[in-house]
Amino acid sequence: MKKQLITIFTLTMSAVVGNVMAAENIDSLSYAYGYQCTLATMAGENELMQSEPDFRDFIRGLEENIGCMTQMNDSSYMVSYSLGAMEAIFMTDGMNNKKNEDLPPFSCIISGLRKVGDGNISLPTDTIAAMDFINQHNKDGERAADLDEDIRCRFFTSYGIMKAYQPGLQEYINGLKPGTHYKENRQAFATGMADILEAYTELPESAYDMGRYISLSMRVNAVENFPVDCSSFVAGAKASLGLGEQIIPRDEVEEIFNRQFEHQVDETGGIDY
Numbered sequence: 001m002k003k004q005l006i007t008i009f010t011l012t013m014s015a016v017v018g019n020v021m022a023a024e025n026i027d028s029l030s031y032a033y034g035y036q037c038t039l040a041t042m043a044g045e046n047e048l049m050q051s052e053p054d055f056r057d058f059i060r061g062l063e064e065n066i067g068c069m070t071q072m073n074d075s076s077y078m079v080s081y082s083l084g085a086m087e088a089i090f091m092t093d094g095m096n097n098k099k100n101e102d103l104p105p106f107s108c109i110i111s112g113l114r115k116v117g118d119g120n121i122s123l124p125t126d127t128i129a130a131m132d133f134i135n136q137h138n139k140d141g142e143r144a145a146d147l148d149e150d151i152r153c154r155f156f157t158s159y160g161i162m163k164a165y166q167p168g169l170q171e172y173i174n175g176l177k178p179g180t181h182y183k184e185n186r187q188a189f190a191t192g193m194a195d196i197l198e199a200y201t202e203l204p205e206s207a208y209d210m211g212r213y214i215s216l217s218m219r220v221n222a223v224e225n226f227p228v229d230c231s232s233f234v235a236g237a238k239a240s241l242g243l244g245e246q247i248i249p250r251d252e253v254e255e256i257f258n259r260q261f262e263h264q265v266d267e268t269g270g271i272d273y
Contacts, residue, residue: 032236034233034237037214041210046210048204054207058208059243061206080182083172084164102145105152105156110201114190127161127162129158130157133158160190164186170183
């Protein structure tokens with residue numbers, strides 16, 4: 001299931017890397033995007049998506065969490081959010097090849113990141129306390145894995161807080177986009193990282209969770225040049241499950257999606273919807 005979620009995320013990210021199609025095609029692309037991502041959840045053995053009630057729960061999870069954030073119109077917010085998401089991907093790379101006991105308690109890291117993302121941090125008091133706690137339990141060869149369970153969780157919660165405030169974020173943004181007007185946003189960075197860690201490390205227990213996790217990846221894809229039309233995305237998802245009108249025929253959905261990939265190489269043509 002983890003591999004399936006990563007595949008879905010990769011599919012959605014691939015659809016928006018590079019230059020995006022003209023503005024008049026955004027709705028059709030969002031529809032195709034929702035259609036294809038939903039079909040991807042059905043691939044392989046997915047016991048969570050077996051019946052119409054499951055499909056309806058999936059859509060409910062998507063609709064209640066897709067939250068086309070007002071921040072999506074804030075390019076500085078979305079750049080920091082996306083960098084946080086990428087950080088989470090790097091952190092989880094190869095985790096399927098590790099034993100559970102060798103993995104950090106991701107839920108505790110997420111807890112620390114959420115504190116920052118939700119604005120529940122007092123600076124510099126909380127970061128000083130977090131750094132002191134980390135240093136206190138990271139000396140004389142002491143390993144985090146050997147700590148008492150409660151202490152270990154507090155250690156990684158502190159780690160999550162400090163990860164959000166790691167130095168060099170603005171410098172990294174400047175390097176990516178020389179002369180940029182983008183400003184670092186630590187809350188956005190922490191939220192992006194927490195969203196993807198949650199999607200990658202906490203297996204969905206219901207069809208509702210599947211929809212919610214796709215909504216998390218949706219946020220990452222809503223970077224500066226791809227303002228996802230949420231209603232079109234949901235309409236595509238519903239149509240793929242037979243719960244809504246087939247606004248765009250299936251073969252044309254695939255054509256739109258294929259043209260998006262082609263557009264990354266050759267900026268020509270378009271689909272007029």
